[in-house]
Each structure stands twice: as C-alpha cells, then as structure tokens.
Amino acid sequence: MNKYLAKIIASDQEGLQMISACSSGAKVKIADIKYLSSNKVFLLSIERTKVESDQEDKKINSICRFDFVDKVRSKNIDQSNQETVLELIGIDYLKNNDVYEINLIFNNNSHIALTTETIEARLEDQSEIK
Template sequence: MDKKYLAKIIATDNEGLQMISACCAGAKVKISDIKFLQENKIFLLSIERTKIESGQEDKKINSICKFDFVDQVKSKNINQKDQDLTLELIGIDYLKNKDDFEINLIFNNNAHISLKSETIEVRLEDQNEIK
C-alpha cells in the first residue's frame, strides 16, 4: 500500500484537536483497544475510521490516536470488563481547568472518557488500510 495516503496529524491546540475530532467522528473503538500507559502518561486508542479527509468515504483505515502527558483517566458508562464491546467515537473536545486540560472523548450511548492533561498533545496516525 502506498504510504503517502497514511495521514499523521499532530494537534497541540484547539484547532488541531477539532481536526482530529472530525477525522475520528464515527470511528469504531473496541474496549480492548483502549489503553492508558500510566507510567508514560500516554493514552492510546486504536480506532477503525473512515478516511474522510481525503474525500474517500468508502475507505476504512486503522489508526492510532495517541494522547501524551495524560495524568488521569476517568470513564463514564463504559463496561471495561466487556473487552469485545465496540463503541462509536462521536467527537473529542476539551475544557481548560485551571492549569490543566480536560480532554473529553465522547462516545455513543452516553459513554465518555475524560483525560486530565497538562497540555494538548494528540496524534492521529494511520496504520493500515482495511481491505
């Protein structure tokens, strides 16, 4: 597969985060593909998304969404024991809370994950196309 179609978006501000949010809207995420590496302060989501930014709506792609400098993760309405459960990511937004950012991952069924972070540093990196 041609590597040049594999996007890498790095967000360090609201505008970048909105772009990643738009690219991830409607993405499927399995509970088993959500990881918080506490020692490294990294939160990872492995997602299956539609390649909307290239106008190829029929193209599905596996991507990794990586959040750096994450101090704390809270989830609501997510059964973490159900590793096969697939959520749909609706969007990502954030609030500034004193010196911290609270990045919110909003899923279907009123589920969400909130990341407490000292800064916005998010990467969306495509892995491979789903044939």
C-alpha cells in the first residue's frame, strides 16, 4: 500500500468534517454515484486533489462510502445524464430526533441527502491519477 493513499473512517462530526475537507472540490460523475439499498450502502467514486500532502497537484481516485443509509434523496441532479460531472463542495449533517441527515453538497445548488441512524463514513483512496 502506498503511503500517500489515505483511509479515513468517520463515526462522528469531527470525522465527517475531515472527510468533507479532504473531498472538497472533488469531481464526481453521476454514473459513479450508487445506492445499494439492500446493503444500506451509499457509494461515491470521486476524483480528488490530495489536500493533506505536500504535493498540491496530486489527483487521487477515492471511494467515499456511507453505511446504514435508509433513504437517499437528491435535488437538482439529472440522473438521466450519467456523464455529467458534479463538484463536491462539502459534506454536513443535521440530527433530527434519532436520525441523521447527511448532506452531500454539490455545485449548481444540487445536493444528495442521506437518511441514516448513525454516522459511519469512510474515504478510501484507490489509486493515484497519473
């Protein structure tokens, strides 16, 4: 495993903020957004700039994964055009009674809201983009 491939696991606000900071500005193709409802897993394949290293311009393919997701709602995302590339601006969440709503905020006022009973997210680097 290369030393520059990160793996961040978040189970609270701090961890989620860390993932948000690392993936801010990441490019996401609509085709690379998947919700596996039977497993309650939401996956996002992103191309991000490695902000946490010295090499500013290093681009990395990463998987952002959320577990225990009961429901997914999207706004202003045209799913019929799978090639559209969105830019991830950040991730935040609200707690509403016993459930969390994790918001993935993209450019063009589009977002995806994940309803989940617990924060369980991970950002795992897959490969460097040469």
